[in-house]
Amino acid sequence: MSISNFRADLGDIPVEDHPRIVQQRSRDHYWYSPVLKAKLDHVTAEVVVSPRSNEEVKRVLAAAFRHGVAITPRGAGTGNYGQAMPLSGGAMLNLMNMDKVLDIKKDRVRAQAGAVLEQIDHQTRAAVDGELRFHPSTYRMASIGGFIAGGSGGVGSVRWGGLRNLGSILGVKVITCEETPRELDLVGEDVLKVAHAYGTNGIIVEAEMPLTQAHDWVDMMVGFDDFIDACRFGGAVALQDGLLVKEVAPCAAPIPQDYFNRHKPYIRDGQSVVLLMVAPVAVDAMTLFIAHHKGEMLYRSDLASEEERRRLPPIYELAWNHTTLRALKVDPTITYLQTRYPTVAHVEKIISILGDELPMHIEVGRQDGVVMYGGLPLVRYTTEERLNEIIRIHEENGCTVFNPHRYTLEEGGMKRTDQKQLDFKREADPKGMLNPGKMIAWDDPDFDFNAGRAWLFDGLNPVS
Ligand code: FAD
Missing domain, CATH: 3.40.462.10 (FAD-linked oxidases, C-terminal domain)
Structure with missing residues (x-):
C-alpha cells in the first residue's frame, strides 16, 4: 500500500491529512458500546478524501485499486456499530460533498449519497408535499447513502416497515472498486446487495427512495x-x-x-x-x-x-x-x-x-x-x-x-451474507479494498452462511 502514490493520482480532489481531523473522521458512534470502544479506540485512517462528483469517486477508487489502499466510505458518521471505522487504515471516503437532490417526482426522490435526510424532506415537501417514508432518529445529520448502507429503519417504520423490505429503496447507483471503476444501477431485489452492507461491496453515489404524503406531525x-x-x-x-x-x-x-x-x-x-x-x-x-x-x-x-x-x-x-x-x-x-x-x-x-x-x-x-x-x-x-x-x-x-456490540456484518446479526452477496463483492470489489474486515464471509472462505442466529436483512436466495 502506498498512500503517497495514491494521493498523487487524485489530482485536485480534496484530501485532508491533519492527524487530529483524520482521526475525528475515522470515528463513528462505536463508543455506544463499551465492547467496541475497547476494541476500536486506536483505529484511524491516514487521509480523508472528499470527492465532489461520480467521476471523482471513480478516480479515487481506481487509485485505491492500483495502489492497494483500503477505502472506508463515510456519510455523517452516526452509525453505532463501528461500521465506518477504518480497520485497515488507508483512506476515509467522505461522501458529504455529494449532497444534491437530483430529481423529485410526486411519489419518489433521487438524491446523491451525501444528501442529509432532513434536507431531502425539506425539498420534497416544498416540491410535491411529500416526505421520506421513514428515517433514523439522526434525521437532522445522517446521509441517505449512510442510512441505506448502515441503517435499518426508524421513525415511520411503524407504518412502512424497514429498509429490508422490497419497495423501500427503489434504486441505487453504485461505483465499483476495480482497475476501471464502473457505475452500476441496481434496482428491484438487487438493491438488497448493498443495503446494510456497510459499503463493503460498492460505493453508493445516488439513491432513489419512495415518498409518502407529508404531514405536520x-x-x-x-x-x-x-x-x-x-x-x-x-x-x-x-x-x-x-x-x-x-x-x-x-x-x-x-x-x-x-x-x-x-x-x-x-x-x-x-x-x-x-x-x-x-x-x-x-x-x-x-x-x-x-x-x-x-x-x-x-x-x-x-x-x-x-x-x-x-x-x-x-x-x-x-x-x-x-x-x-x-x-x-x-x-x-x-x-x-x-x-x-x-x-x-x-x-x-x-x-x-x-x-x-x-x-x-x-x-x-x-x-x-x-x-x-x-x-x-x-x-x-x-x-x-x-x-x-x-x-x-x-x-x-x-x-x-x-448484537450491537459487534462490528462485522454477520455477527451484528442484521445482515445475512450468502453466496449471491459474496459473488457481488467479488464483482464489485475484487481486491477487497472496500471497508476491509467487516464481512467475515470474504475473509474466511469456509464461513458457514447459516452460522448466524438472527437476520433482519435476509439473504438474496429465493424462498424455497
Ligand atoms: P455513516 O455512519 O457515515 O455510515 C454508515 C455505514 O455506511 C458505514 O459502514 C459506512 O462505511 C457506510 N457508508 C456510508 N456512506 C456510504 C456510501 N455512500 N456508500 C457505501 N457505504 C456507505 N439507525 C437506524 O437505522 N435507525 C435509527 O432510528 C437510528 N437512530 C440512531 C440514533 C442515534 C443517536 C445514533 C448515534 C445512531 C442511530 N442510528 C439509527 C444509526 C445511524 O445514525 C443511521 O443508520 C444513519 O442513517 C447512518 O447514516 P450516516 O450518514 O451517519 O452513515
Whole structure:
C-alpha cells in the first residue's frame, strides 16, 4: 500500500491529512458500546478524501485499486456499530460533498449519497408535499447513502416497515472498486446487495427512495402507571388502521425521569411514557383512544406554547437510539441492546428477570404486515460476560438479539451474507479494498452462511 502514490493520482480532489481531523473522521458512534470502544479506540485512517462528483469517486477508487489502499466510505458518521471505522487504515471516503437532490417526482426522490435526510424532506415537501417514508432518529445529520448502507429503519417504520423490505429503496447507483471503476444501477431485489452492507461491496453515489404524503406531525407524550399497559397501548395503536402515526415508543420509568431532561417537568415520578407522532387528522381520534386505554396526555406539541416548542427537542429525538444517547449523557456507564420481543408477554418476562439492570425501551414497528415489539433496552453495563449473559437470557426466553456490540456484518446479526452477496463483492470489489474486515464471509472462505442466529436483512436466495 502506498498512500503517497495514491494521493498523487487524485489530482485536485480534496484530501485532508491533519492527524487530529483524520482521526475525528475515522470515528463513528462505536463508543455506544463499551465492547467496541475497547476494541476500536486506536483505529484511524491516514487521509480523508472528499470527492465532489461520480467521476471523482471513480478516480479515487481506481487509485485505491492500483495502489492497494483500503477505502472506508463515510456519510455523517452516526452509525453505532463501528461500521465506518477504518480497520485497515488507508483512506476515509467522505461522501458529504455529494449532497444534491437530483430529481423529485410526486411519489419518489433521487438524491446523491451525501444528501442529509432532513434536507431531502425539506425539498420534497416544498416540491410535491411529500416526505421520506421513514428515517433514523439522526434525521437532522445522517446521509441517505449512510442510512441505506448502515441503517435499518426508524421513525415511520411503524407504518412502512424497514429498509429490508422490497419497495423501500427503489434504486441505487453504485461505483465499483476495480482497475476501471464502473457505475452500476441496481434496482428491484438487487438493491438488497448493498443495503446494510456497510459499503463493503460498492460505493453508493445516488439513491432513489419512495415518498409518502407529508404531514405536520404532532408530537405526543402519554403517561401510564404501568409499563406493560404502555406496551399494550403501543401495540394497539399500531393495529388501529384509522390512526395515522409515524412513531410509537414505550419507555419504562425511570428512563423519562432520569434522561429526558427537558421533558421531565411533564412526567410524574414512576410514570412510564409512550412517545407518539400523530398526523393532525388523527389527533382527535387518538385522544379518545388514549382515554380508552386510561393513558394520561402529558404533552401535545399542537397545544404547546411557542416557547415550549422552541425549547423541546422533537419527540423522535427521545426515541430510537436517541434514548440511549440521552442516557449516556447522564450516565456514561450505560449501554444498550437491540432485541425483538414477539409479544408483550415476552417483554414482561424479560423485565421480571432483569429488572432495573435493563431499563426497557420499545419501538413498536411493523414487519411483513405484523406489529412487532422492537427493543432498544438500556443496559446498566458491568462486564462483557454479564452482557453476553443478558443476551443469552433473551435468547433462552424466545427473544431475538441483533448484537450491537459487534462490528462485522454477520455477527451484528442484521445482515445475512450468502453466496449471491459474496459473488457481488467479488464483482464489485475484487481486491477487497472496500471497508476491509467487516464481512467475515470474504475473509474466511469456509464461513458457514447459516452460522448466524438472527437476520433482519435476509439473504438474496429465493424462498424455497
Ligand atoms: P455513516 O455512519 O457515515 O455510515 C454508515 C455505514 O455506511 C458505514 O459502514 C459506512 O462505511 C457506510 N457508508 C456510508 N456512506 C456510504 C456510501 N455512500 N456508500 C457505501 N457505504 C456507505 N439507525 C437506524 O437505522 N435507525 C435509527 O432510528 C437510528 N437512530 C440512531 C440514533 C442515534 C443517536 C445514533 C448515534 C445512531 C442511530 N442510528 C439509527 C444509526 C445511524 O445514525 C443511521 O443508520 C444513519 O442513517 C447512518 O447514516 P450516516 O450518514 O451517519 O452513515
